[in-house]
Amino acid sequence: MTRISLTVNGESHEAEVEPRQLLVYFLREELGLKGTNVGCDTSSCGACTVLVDGESVKSCNQLAVQADGCEVTTIEGLAQGDELHPVQQAFHEQHALQCGYCTPGFVMASVSLLAENPDPSEAEIRGALEGNLCRCTGYHNIVEAVRAAARAGA
Amino acid sequence: MSILGNRVLRTEDGRFLRGAGQYVENLPLDGALTATFVRSPFAHARIGEIDVSAAEALPNVQVLTGADVDLGLFGPPPFPGLDAAMGRPVMATDTVRFVGEIVAVVLSEGRAAGADAAELVAVDYDPLPAIVGPAESAKEEVLLFPGSGTNVAARGGAPELDPTLFDGCDVVVSGTVTSQRMAACPLEPRSAAAEVGPDGRITAWLSTQTPHQDRLVLAGTLGLDPAQIRVIGPDVGGGFGAKMVSVEEILVVWLARRTGRPVRWTETRSESMVGLNHGRAQELTFTIGSDRDGKVAAFRLEIRADVGAYPGLGAFLPNLTGLMSSGVYAFPAIEASSVAYLTNTTPIAAFRGAGRPEATQAVERAMDTLAAELELDPAELRRRNFIPKDAFPYTTASHAPYDSGDYEGALDLALRAAGYDDLRAEQARRREQGGPKQLGIGISTYVEITNGVDETEFGEVEITADGGAVLRTGSFSHGQGHETTFAMVAAEQLGLPLERITVVKGDTDAVAAGTGTYGSKSLQIGGSAARLASAEVVDRAKKLTADYLEAAESDIVLDPALGAFHPAGSPAQALTWEELASRAAADGQLAELRAVHEFKGAPTFPFGAHVAVVEVDVETAQVELLRLVAVDDAGTLINPLVAEGQVHGGVATGVSQALYETFVYDEDGTPLTGTFLGYAFPSAADLPSWEVVEMVTPTPRNPLGAKGIGESGTIGSTPAVQGAVIDALAPYGVRHVEMPVNGENVFRALQEAKA
Numbered sequence: 021m022t023r024i025s026l027t028v029n030g031e032s033h034e035a036e037v038e039p040r041q042l043l044v045y046f047l048r049e050e051l052g053l054k055g056t057n058v059g060c061d062t063s064s065c066g067a068c069t070v071l072v073d074g075e076s077v078k079s080c081n082q083l084a085v086q087a088d089g090c091e092v093t094t095i096e097g098l099a100q101g102d103e104l105h106p107v108q109q110a111f112h113e114q115h116a117l118q119c120g121y122c123t124p125g126f127v128m129a130s131v132s133l134l135a136e137n138p139d140p141s142e143a144e145i146r147g148a149l150e151g152n153l154c155r156c157t158g159y160h161n162i163v164e165a166v167r168a169a170a171r172a173g174a
Numbered sequence: 175m176s177i178l179g180n181r182v183l184r185t186e187d188g189r190f191l192r193g194a195g196q197y198v199e200n201l202p203l204d205g206a207l208t209a210t211f212v213r214s215p216f217a218h219a220r221i222g223e224i225d226v227s228a229a230e231a232l233p234n235v236q237v238l239t240g241a242d243v244d245l246g247l248f249g250p251p252p253f254p255g256l257d258a259a260m261g262r263p264v265m266a267t268d269t270v271r272f273v274g275e276i277v278a279v280v281l282s283e284g285r286a287a288g289a290d291a292a293e294l295v296a297v298d299y300d301p302l303p304a305i306v307g308p309a310e311s312a313k314e315e316v317l318l319f320p321g322s323g324t325n326v327a328a329r330g331g332a333p334e335l336d337p338t339l340f341d342g343c344d345v346v347v348s349g350t351v352t353s354q355r356m357a358a359c360p361l362e363p364r365s366a367a368a369e370v371g372p373d374g375r376i377t378a379w380l381s382t383q384t385p386h387q388d389r390l391v392l393a394g395t396l397g398l399d400p401a402q403i404r405v406i407g408p409d410v411g412g413g414f415g416a417k418m419v420s421v422e423e424i425l426v427v428w429l430a431r432r433t434g435r436p437v438r439w440t441e442t443r444s445e446s447m448v449g450l451n452h453g454r455a456q457e458l459t460f461t462i463g464s465d466r467d468g469k470v471a472a473f474r475l476e477i478r479a480d481v482g483a484y485p486g487l488g489a490f491l492p493n494l495t496g497l498m499s500s501g502v503y504a505f506p507a508i509e510a511s512s513v514a515y516l517t518n519t520t521p522i523a524a525f526r527g528a529g530r531p532e533a534t535q536a537v538e539r540a541m542d543t544l545a546a547e548l549e550l551d552p553a554e555l556r557r558r559n560f561i562p563k564d565a566f567p568y569t570t571a572s573h574a575p576y577d578s579g580d581y582e583g584a585l586d587l588a589l590r591a592a593g594y595d596d597l598r599a600e601q602a603r604r605r606e607q608g609g610p611k612q613l614g615i616g617i618s619t620y621v622e623i624t625n626g627v628d629e630t631e632f633g634e635v636e637i638t639a640d641g642g643a644v645l646r647t648g649s650f651s652h653g654q655g656h657e658t659t660f661a662m663v664a665a666e667q668l669g670l671p672l673e674r675i676t677v678v679k680g681d682t683d684a685v686a687a688g689t690g691t692y693g694s695k696s697l698q699i700g701g702s703a704a705r706l707a708s709a710e711v712v713d714r715a716k717k718l719t720a721d722y723l724e725a726a727e728s729d730i731v732l733d734p735a736l737g738a739f740h741p742a743g744s745p746a747q748a749l750t751w752e753e754l755a756s757r758a759a760a761d762g763q764l765a766e767l768r769a770v771h772e773f774k775g776a777p778t779f780p781f782g783a784h785v786a787v788v789e790v791d792v793e794t795a796q797v798e799l800l801r802l803v804a805v806d807d808a809g810t811l812i813n814p815l816v817a818e819g820q821v822h823g824g825v826a827t828g829v830s831q832a833l834y835e836t837f838v839y840d841e842d843g844t845p846l847t848g849t850f851l852g853y854a855f856p857s858a859a860d861l862p863s864w865e866v867v868e869m870v871t872p873t874p875r876n877p878l879g880a881k882g883i884g885e886s887g888t889i890g891s892t893p894a895v896q897g898a899v900i901d902a903l904a905p906y907g908v909r910h911v912e913m914p915v916n917g918e919n920v921f922r923a924l925q926e927a928k929a
Binding site: 038040041045053054055056057058059060061062064065067094095096098099104108111112113115117118119120121122123124127142145146147149150151152153154155156157158159160161162163 | 183184186187188189190191192193194195197199200285286359360361362363409410411412414442443444652653654655815816818819822823824825826827849850851855857858859861863864887
């Protein structure tokens with residue numbers, strides 16, 4: 021076991037983890053943050069996307085020990101109380117989610133995209149979200165939601 | 175003003191957006207054992223000794239094999255003609271018949287320990303020759319079930335070809351379309367958990383589309399009374415036809431009973447790619463005959479369906495394909511026949527469209543092939559053969575009882591939105607210039623069937639003491655937005671605001687009956703049941719109001735804007751739902767404000783027209799889909815926002831069959847696309863935005879006027895895209911390209927045309 025300390029959604033945590041434990045299972049099973057979903061085992065689908073030090077990361081593709089000393093933000097850390105983050109609000113208003121399973125990953129990837137590029141074109145949005153898969157929406161409304169969030173100054 | 179027809183934002187969104195979705199894997203279930211399945215890496219093999227000693231040497235690990243399982247076969251569904259002897263063992267005992275079949279299960283404390291132990295289970299396999307594809311199966315050199323004496327799981331339709339079918343035709347053309355095998359790929363892999371209560375009653379949480387039906391299957395397989403089982407479908411991350419109870423869920427429940435501890439299982443994606451039923455996998459040979467003007471006289475469809483290793487729904491679906499073989503056309507004579515073949519591959523069942531995409535792909539390719547032969551514009555050939563709008567109700571020569579439609583109207587809308595004439599002019603310009611990037615335009619006009627087997631759905635509406643309402647529906651949502659749409663249906667009838675209505679679904683203890691959601695039938699039967707139960711509650715409320723106000727029942731009206739009842743012309747006497755419910759509760763009469771309706775629905779026939787525009791680089795064989803215009807008419811729309819979402823997702827899947835996805839086995843039956851790395855699931859970067867055009871032709875077959883919308887986009891889009899790519903390559907002598915029409919298949923078609 022290895023000792024790590026990290027900040028998750030603004031709270032500090034210290035934990036003993038198995039060196040082979042993936043960050044996503046650390047978040048889900050050790051911290052009980054079950055909003056981050058697992059959709060594949062080949063780092064293809066992006067359902068597990070979180071922010072590590074502000075950058076979007078597939079948390080199934082990083083070990084918990086690699087997050088030692090980092091600041092992690094998960095979907096649970098995005099809203100301010102009752103107020104949704106502008107990207108969450110845009111996903112709601114544009115009907116950019118159906119079954120909701122890919123949604124946390126898409127929202128986190130979109131937050132990361134807009135931090136880097138506040139006014140992306142459709143092609144830039146589609147390119148930036150290439151690492152996230154959705155079977156329900158056909159992506160149309162997800163792209164609309166990211167544009168709407170950009171307009172809202174997310 | 176009615177809430178129906180408004181773009182109401184979904185009320186269920188909040189929990190998903192906040193990461194609080196209640197998926198099965200998120201259930202706490204303290205003290206649960208984790209089940210990890212050991213699956214066959216061979217497509218066809220005899221099982222020899224299974225050595226579990228190394229696995230069980232790990233702490234707290236137990237391994238069970240097929241010899242330990244005291245359950246009967248997970249038989250084929252009760253469709254006529256299926257051989258019960260081809261039933262599937264819940265766990266393989268002597269023979270495995272596809273890669274992914276379960277041979278053992280590990281019980282452990284947690285996921286990682288289970289994965290470690292599963293790797294240590296040593297299974298002796300004696301490989302047998304494997305059958306891949308209908309052609310190999312038909313040779314019957316190897317039989318999957320030697321005792322049955324055949325690899326044919328089912329036959330359907332015309333037993334013999336009519337040699338005179340095309341007599342008198344001026345032109346007869348034929349061809350073959352392969353509707354390739356696809357993986358359903360719901361983003362949430364399957365997950366199941368089960369717990370036996372102190373009273374011996376079982377609770378099973380399943381990632382499923384069909385909680386009530388699953389309870390019956392579980393009870394039947396486990397030899398239990400259904401009343402001993404409670405099935406809960408919590409939030410489910412997509413299903414697409416594939417998520418209904420299968421052997422894994424049966425084993426999880428069986429293990430919970432056997433061990434006396436809660437048991438849970440969540441499949442990995444790579445496990446899901448071979449363990450979850452696949453879809454499509456039909457080869458369809460069409461022959462079409464017409465006069466010189468393109469008026470079709472006869473159509474023949476011969477279907478060779480690959481049903482995988484065990485016959486299930488996939489052995490029945492070719493019948494649906496045959497039923498829908500006429501498409502939107504008034505063909506005077508149709509001969510459809512099918513043979514369902516066993517192969518050493520993952521079983522075939524429903525996947526978004528389920529039997530109807532195959533029919534549309536065949537008839538639309540036939541029409542394009544005939545148009546090319548006659549040198550007619552494909553839109554014009556379709557116009558000459560449409561069932562006219564004044565012909566409904568109309569029964570096709572393939573015996574499908576169409577309800578309502580305007581097929582030419584849909585095509586007109588789609589062509590206008592696409593700018594068809596301008597597109598043809600641009601295509602001519604590019605052909606003239608002769609550059610590498612050629613334009614292709616594809617048209618698909620389609621009709622499909624929803625609620626195809628006249629199912630019944632349950633609805634119950636109950637007014638609560640505080641004047642709100644609870645709607646219990648036997649329908650189920652695994653992403654379709656029932657909590658909003660079904661509440662809208664009840665709200666409109668009851669005159670209550672949306673937020674006063676709670677939709678309850680997916681719990682067999684909370685909802686008395688149900689069939690679940692598949693085949694795009696939710697709204698038309700579940701929604702109709704909700705509407706009629708709501709209407710009955712309103713009638714009951716009028717009666718109660720009349721009692722309280724000492725007025726005549728026939729005088730009482732509901733003011734839907736206020737949610738209040740009063741005698742006509744005397745609004746001052748109004749009783750609101752809140753007042754009525756509170757008085758009824760005080761009088762012990764609240765139960766009067768409750769009604770159940772089981773709505774038996776007839777099939778409805780959504781239709782539409784899609785136009786695809788592609789750019790094909792004839793040097794690199796790369797295809798880019800530039801535009802897809804979709805007109806999908808599903809009758810009356812309750813929530814256009816949700817309906818459009820269904821179209822978007824449906825179109826993406828149909829386009830993806832045309833351009834990207836194919837589940838491939840090598841000749842030994844080993845999957846070559848068994849992970850998300852190998853399987854071409856498209857991302858946002860691979861697809862354009864969709865151009866959706868609304869069209870509404872209500873059906874007379876239910877009180878909502880609604881048809882199904884979940885699969886239309888999938889059914890309509892595939893042939894448009896396939897046709898567009900072939901259209902782009904027509905000047906190069908290409909007459910057909912197999913799907914996916916991209917890269918390798920395009921390159922081969924160009925090479926063959928050159929040769």
